[in-house]
Amino acid sequence: MEPEERLMSKARKVIPGVDPKLLIKDAAKLLPNPARRLFLRGATSLGAITLLTGCDIVDEESAAKALLTISRFNDRVQALLFNPDKLAPTYPESAITRPFPFNGYYPEEDAPEVDGETYMLEVGGLVENKKPWTLEELYALPQEKQITRHVCVEGWSAIGSWTGTPLRDFLKRVGADLTAKYVWFQCAEGYSNTIDMPTALHPQTQMTFRFDNEILPRKYGFPMKIRIPTKLGFKNPKYVIGMHVLNQDLGGYWEDRGYNWFSGI
Numbered sequence: 685m686e687p688e689e690r691l692m693s694k695a696r697k698v699i700p701g702v703d704p705k706l707l708i709k710d711a712a713k714l715l716p717n718p719a720r721r722l723f724l725r726g727a728t729s730l731g732a733i734t735l736l737t738g739c740d741i742v743d744e745e746s747a748a749k750a751l752l753t754i755s756r757f758n759d760r761v762q763a764l765l766f767n768p769d770k771l772a773p774t775y776p777e778s779a780i781t782r783p784f785p786f787n788g789y790y791p792e793e794d795a796p797e798v799d800g801e802t803y804m805l806e807v808g809g810l811v812e813n814k815k816p817w818t819l820e821e822l823y824a825l826p827q828e829k830q831i832t833r834h835v836c837v838e839g840w841s842a843i844g845s846w847t848g849t850p851l852r853d854f855l856k857r858v859g860a861d862l863t864a865k866y867v868w869f870q871c872a873e874g875y876s877n878t879i880d881m882p883t884a885l886h887p888q889t890q891m892t893f894r895f896d897n898e899i900l901p902r903k904y905g906f907p908m909k910i911r912i913p914t915k916l917g918f919k920n921p922k923y924v925i926g927m928h929v930l931n932q933d934l935g936g937y938w939e940d941r942g943y944n945w946f947s948g949i
């Protein structure tokens with residue numbers, strides 16, 4: 685199904701009294717500057733919004749379509765603005781949020797229980813060495829710690845401590861084609877997501893094995909998650925069982941449900 689169709693099939697009823705112009709302006713506020721400023725300056729009338737998004741906003745459906753256009757505009761602009769060398773802020777130990785929130789598309793007690801003894805990380809796609817990795821082999825990789833902020837679109841953020849091996853070192857080690865466009869992650873419970881190669885190669889993008897100096901607990905993604913401090917929470921897959929280097933965008937759980945793809949912060 686195309687994202688448009690997905691969105692349309694999920695579109696709610698028209699809410700009486702909701703001003704489509706305000707709705708679009710709220711969405712545009714999520715754009716990074718200077719795109720936000722440019723967009724808001726142009727979007728001063730409904731006529732201008734129609735021109736910018738190509739949609740005549742008459743009901744919830746056309747508003748959703750316009751939002752998708754803004755989201756894609758957002759993706760393009762953010763991909764252009766993404767600086768592969770710019771680091772996300774780091775924090776002292778004292779800033780760590782305790783307890784750190786759990787989030788998933790299900791309650792915490794339904795989080796997958798992965799058996800570390802039999803776990804194998806599958807590595808596929810455009811890589812020279814497709815040998816699967818045991819947890820013991822992964823734990824033997826060089827590791828570093830980062831204390832960074834996790835931002836979730838659902839409206840919370842928290843500072844955590846994650847330890848693991850830089851994803852770019854792992855990709856080089858397995859002979860990944862670093863000119864490929866994407867890395868797609870598969871998770872134990874069916875979650876998945878795709879990141880672009882510049883993000884995969886960002887120095888702070890990490891294959892994480894420990895949280896707060898302890899073995900990564902079940903709720904935070906045991907045995908391995910991908911920590912990306914330059915991306916929103918949903919772009920940080922937990923319970924990762926497969927990693928595939930691809931030139932094709934396979935999307936992901938939330939990406940397929942209309943969240944904007946790039947989702948940088």
Ligand SMILES: Nc1nc2c(c(=O)[nH]1)N[C@H]1C(S)=C(S)[C@@H](COP(=O)(O)O)O[C@H]1N2
Nearest residue numbers: 785786787788789836871875917918920922
């Ligand atoms: N496998 C998997 N990874 C996932 C999710 C999920 O439901 N399943 N939720 C995402 C979302 S929306 C957020 S905010 C973070 C939450 O991570 P945390 O539980 O460590 O706070 O995980 C992300 N990665």
Ligand SMILES: [Mo]
Nearest residue numbers: 836837917918
């Ligand atoms: Mo999230």
